[in-house]
Amino acid sequence: MKDLQSERDFRNLPIDRVGVRGVRYPITVLDREHKEQPTVALVNMYVELPKEFRGTHMSRFIEILNHYRWRIHTMKVIEILKKMMEALPSHSTHIELSFPFFKEKRAPISKVESLMSYDVEVRASLYENNKHDMVLQVSVPVMTLCPCSKEISEKGAHNQRTMVKVAVRFSKLVWIEDIISVVESCASCDLFSLLKREDEKFVMDKAYDNPVFVEDLVREVALLLKKDGRINWFRVEAESFESIHNHNAYAMIEMRV
Numbered sequence: 324m325k326d327l328q329s330e331r332d333f334r335n336l337p338i339d340r341v342g343v344r345g346v347r348y349p350i351t352v353l354d355r356e357h358k359e360q361p362t363v364a365l366v367n368m369y370v371e372l373p374k375e376f377r378g379t380h381m382s383r384f385i386e387i388l389n390h391y392r393w394r395i396h397t398m399k400v401i402e403i404l405k406k407m408m409e410a411l412p413s414h415s416t417h418i419e420l421s422f423p424f425f426k427e428k429r430a431p432i433s434k435v436e437s438l439m440s441y442d443v444e445v446r447a448s449l450y451e452n453n454k455h456d457m458v459l460q461v462s463v464p465v466m467t468l469c470p471c472s473k474e475i476s477e478k479g480a481h482n483q484r485t486m487v488k489v490a491v492r493f494s495k496l497v498w499i500e501d502i503i504s505v506v507e508s509c510a511s512c513d514l515f516s517l518l519k520r521e522d523e524k525f526v527m528d529k530a531y532d533n534p535v536f537v538e539d540l541v542r543e544v545a546l547l548l549k550k551d552g553r554i555n556w557f558r559v560e561a562e563s564f565e566s567i568h569n570h571n572a573y574a575m576i577e578m579r580v
Contacts (some may be wrong), residue, residue, distance in 0.1 A: 335374050340417060342369035343384045350395040352424060352443070355498045359396075364422035370413035372433040383410045395443055400457065404449035413451075420445040424461075426501050430515055430522040433527075437517035443499055444490075460490040461502040465510030466526070467563055470534035482511065482530055485537065485563040489544065492556040501551075509543035511535050537574040545576045555580050 346366040354360035368384040388408050391399065400418060407416040424443045429436055431488045433452040442462040449455045465485050473480035487506045491497055507513035511530040518526065537545075548557045558577045 324532040331375055331377070333353045337374040338372040339378050340369035341372045341532060342367070342417075343381055344536070346385070347387065348388055348395060349393065350397065350420065350422060352397045352422065353496075353498065355499065355500045356427070361424065362422045362424065364395075364420045367419040368407065369417040370407060370411045371415040373414065374395055375411065378419060379411055379413075379455065383407075385490070386410070400445060400447045401449060401455055404447060404455065408451070415448055415450045416575060418446075425552060426500060428515055430518050431525045432521040433526040434520040435517055435519060435522075437515060438513065439516050441499070441503060456492070458490050458492055459477075459497060459499070460488060461501050461506075463487045463489070464514050465507060465540075466512045466530050467537065467540060467561075468530040468534045469505045470539075472567075473531070473534050480531060480534065481565075481567045482527075483564050483566045485510065485540065485561055487540065487544065488558075488560040489548070490558045491548070491554050493553045494555055495553040497551075497553050505547045506544055509540055509547070517532075537563050537572045541574045549578070549580055 340390050344367045346368070348364055348366050349361065350364045351359050351361055366388065370379055372379055384407070387403060387410060388395065390406070391403065397420065404416045404418060419443045421442070423440045425438045425440050427436055428439050444460040445457065446460070447455065447457040466482055467485040468480050468482040489506060491502070511533045512526050515522065515526070526529060540561045544559045545557070548554055548559070557578040558575065560575045561573065565571055
């Protein structure tokens with residue numbers, strides 16, 4: 324049958340990214356405590372389409388995923404990009420993986436165990452000169468308590484859930500758990516899936532004793548990331564879902580180390 328995608332295109336316009344999005348697929352990620360953790364990712368795969376080609380072969384993206392079925396590992400991302408480069412004529416290939424990561428946590432007083440979930444993204448690109456780029460992003464929910472409201476109120480202070488997103492480029496392996504620990508150590512208090520009454524008291528007291536603005540939070544996280552010799556670039560974002568305002572508070576720091 325006629326291959327329409329391979330027809331020559333005369334509009335003289337390359338396409339930066341073309342491919343498939345929203346592919347749900349089982350993958351395996353590194354887990355510091357258990358070595359590996361199975362999860363399910365939403366996968367996006369793209370190539371840069373040269374100006375002379377009308378289209379790309381979408382089925383080949385899925386064929387590459389199926390080649391690795393049950394063996395797709397975050398450590399094989401660059402290998403998958405190379406397979407894409409071989410199968411689809413392109414100057415660059417790109418892949419994005421979004422998945423939940425689960426971590427066991429103990430409540431602070433009762434010590435009851437539960438699983439916390441964190442949203443993780445891996446974004447990677449490979450270029451025809453064999454250079455590659457990879458970014459790991461982890462979203463960590465925490466509690467923040469407003470220093471200003473504590474200062475002006477005689478009966479308490481407002482607190483809220485805050486989402487912190489940390490994206491890093493690195494020269495040596497950075498564990499997902501490392502990023503989680505850094506963020507949680509800088510918040511008013513970390514979050515738990517399961518708390519007993521005595522744990523709730525501990526969490527509220529700890530937050531009250533550690534008030535932070537979103538500005539404080541991104542600065543403290545950035546200071547710790549700067550000290551990590553494995554990391555050569557990072558971006559820290561904090562968005563506070565305010566409990567007494569009809570808007571969110573936001574801060575961001577991006578830095579090459």
